Amino acid sequence: MSFKTSPAEPAEPHRPEPRRAEASAVALVDCDNFYCSCERVFDPKLRRRPLVVLSNNDGCVISRSAEAKALDIPMGAPFFKIRRDLEKNGVAIRSSNYALYGDMSRRVQETLATFTPDLEAYSIDECFIGLTASAVESIDELGERIRQRVGQWTGIPVSVGLAPTKSLAKIATHQAKRSGSGVARLFVEDTDYEAVLRDTPIRKVWGVGHRLAPKFESVGIPTAWHLRGADEAWVQKQWGVTLARLVRELRGVPSFAIETNPPPKKAVAFTRSFGVPPESLEEMSEAVSAYVSKALRKLRKQRRKAGVLSLYLRTFDKERTAHSFASRTIELPVATDWTHEIARHALAALEEIYRPGVRYKKAGVILHDLRPTTGVQQSIFDDEAPARRLKGERLMQAVDIINQRHGAEIIQTASEGLEQRWQLRCAHRSPKYTSRWTDVLVVRC
DNA sequence: TCTGGGGTCCTAGGACCC
């Protein structure tokens, strides 16, 4: 530690050496306990109380408030196993409410866009943004201002990691959360750069999952610091090009760009576990029809038609054997976005793979080979007359408009059935505060 | 009895072509 005191001036009290002012950085803005935070924005009673949000079908824990984490409730814990514990500790419980989280995510993104257009919405609760320091404001100060503005404008607390690369920004964000500081930086020149990387287990590095981690450990790479020091060519040969890029990123060399314009989706899916398993082909047909409807609604929202359809069923087998899956993939004669056309193919596929007497846990409809709605090629195998195609398109448009205006499922295909016993459970669902008029909060003075 | 859902990318290997 050194004091720089000029002889002409009186000795100043010690201040930490100012950190080098970077001109630019990647910032990762990560919402804290996002789903829990969303629920709390609209229900203040949940603040300061331990809170968990459950996955679809109330299956397992997918978000925990800080208080719930302090109670050692593990991420991914099956609800039925920990239910007693939660009740005993007075933990509040919510079913997931994706319409709400999606809206809140958009608000956070819009707030971040007031700082820079260089923004990648990486996931529902994370954004990468490119930042440039100004004459009056350092990168660190900018990070702090971002955190404050998002908190103030949306009610969602966020943590900000500042670094030269995305992979280091990930680690920095983790530091920011761990220390409780809200903002953390990780530049190669920083004195704690090595210590932080040494303190980051390989499993926590972005891009190293539970399969690769033990393999890295077995060749003497237990931390981010060790990976940083690995030979790049060797890593590429052993583990592939993505991991080699990761090595460079850890050294501070940007190798993953901020993707400002997300490429169009390559697949759209609707897959769900059943609340109550369908018990007959008829009941399963209803479920599949309903799943097709939902998948097609997503598809049309993205202005795409699909050329390939996959249907799969999963049984209750504990082991993931070949027997626990059944699936069919169908190349459609012509790319389409009609619910009834795809449903016809899906139901034909279902009859082929359905086995009576088997209890199915889950079904999924996946649409691939997506193309823009305009300019789908005419096919000689298309047995629909052009006039009927046009009519079908208008019908879909009308259904979407009516459903959007009057609630998601007011118009359904008859084949979806009315009873829908297989519908998933969500006993603790919060109101649709942002997407249904009757659920909007009312403030009385 | 009961453990989510929706994606992406990369690689290896085979078929096929010139």
Place this chain on the structure above:
DNA sequence: TCTGGGGTCCTAGGACCC
């Protein structure tokens, strides 16, 4: 006896992310 080189496309499977 001997069996090239370079390329594309497709699929399955494995890994990852949140």
